[in-house]
Amino acid sequence: MNLRPMTLLRPTLAAAALAVLMPACELVPTLIAQAPAAKPAEPGWVQLFNGKDLTGWVKVGQEQWTVEDGTIYGVGVTKAYGYLRTEQKYVDFDLTLRFKVEADGNSGVFFHSDFPPGSVDISQGLQFEIDRVLGHHTAGIYGDDRQWIVWPAPELETVIRPTDWNEMRMRVVGRRYTCYLNGTLMVDFTDPTPKSFDGYISLQLHSGGLGRMRFKDIYIRDLTRR
16 A cells, blocks of 8 residues: 655645635634624713614604614615604714615715705705715715715725625714724815704615615714703
C-alpha cells in the first residue's frame, strides 16, 4: 500500500478546513447587523419604540403600519404616501435606529415635519433618505419643496446593506444636519436657508405601493431648548 506523504496531505486538510470556516466568517457581518442594539451610552437617551405596539406614534394616511417580530413593519397597500409620526414634536435631537428595506419602494426619516388635518400631503420637513437601490443617495437630505439639499459623496453610495439591517444615526442641531450609516459619516451639512424648524419625526412609505420597511431599536435624545 502506498502512503501519501504528510506534506501532500497538509494543503488538502487546510483547504477543507478553510471551506468549512468561510461560510461562518461570511455570516459574521449579518449576525452583527441583526443583533439587538443597545441604548447609546450617553445620558438623556429614551426609547421611541417599545418593541410591542405603536404607543407614542400616529399613523398618517392609509398605508399599513403594524408591529411584527419586535419591529415596526410598514407596508404600502395603496398608491399614496404613508407616514408614521411621533406624538411629540422636536426641534433639535439625536436619533438612532435600525432599518431594513424589503422591497424597492423608497422611504426616509423626516424631521421638522407636519401635515394638514386629514391629509398625507406633508406641509413641511426634510428627510434623511432611505433607498436600497445603489446610487439613490441613502442618508442624503431632501424635502421642504427644495428637492435635494445634500447628497453623500459618490464613494459612500455602497455603504447601505441592501438586503440586511442598517444602523442610522441622525443629529439635528440648529441648521446643522449630520447622518451616520453603519458607522460611516455620510453627510455633515449646515443649511444656509432652512425653512422648517420644529415638527414631528416621521417614518415614510413613498407613494407607489411598493414599500416594505422595517424599523427597530429606535432611541432619541431630545436636545430641544424651548
